[in-house]
Amino acid sequence: MSIDVNSLIERIVKEEVEKFVESNDKVASDIVPVGVSARHVHVSQKDLEVLFGENATLTKKKELMGGQFAAEECVTLLGSKLNAIEKVRILGPVRQETQVELAKTDAIKLKINAPIRESGKISGSASITIVGPKGAINLNEGCIIAKRHIHMSPKEAAAMNVIDNDFVNIKVPGERGGIFTNVQVRVHDTYTLEMHIDTDEANAFGIKCGQHLKLIK
Known part of the structure; x- marks a missing residue:
């Protein structure tokens, strides 16, 4: 019985490629890239205008996932006893509610007891003051450490x-x-x-x- 060598080689190569793809899919299915989030602020349109003036808008600096972006605009955060962290970046677009996300070290510096929360779940969270070039906002709640x-x-x-x-x-x-x-x-x-x-x-x-x-x- 004659053997079609070219067909045999083609079949072997195809099988090996399929095994390679399957193997790499299995590896990729449990590998996750990591992004490190520095302290940042999300603002409502109302609060943005208090901080930066009437009809203020955010200036896009860098695209992020999910339609979000890092803005050029930055603010100063004030905790208890007026401890401050300057040049904290705002992330856009604007949200329904203003929210501050810190690392635990930031919260210690500001002397704020910020809870660990999922982003957006700010009910009963820590108070904080946000200062912009045109005005300041005193949040009764809204400061968290992101889960x-x-x-x-x-x-x-x-x-x-x-x-x-x-x-x-x-x-x-x-x-x-x-x-x-x-x-x-x-x-x-x-x-x-x-x-x-x-x-x-x-x-x-x-x-x-x-x-x-x-x-x-």
């Missing part, structure tokens, strides 16, 4: 076998490695895969922005 979380699209969530509001663990390699527990999964069509932690968490584990970490369930 660590992973943004992902529905397709990425399916590949990782997780759903919105699941909680997973993330393994960090290296000399100061360890495991992040209680990492919230947030799924939306506008999201791309990225874990968000604050500067305290990144520094404690020796993590750099853009580093790839492993999801474990």
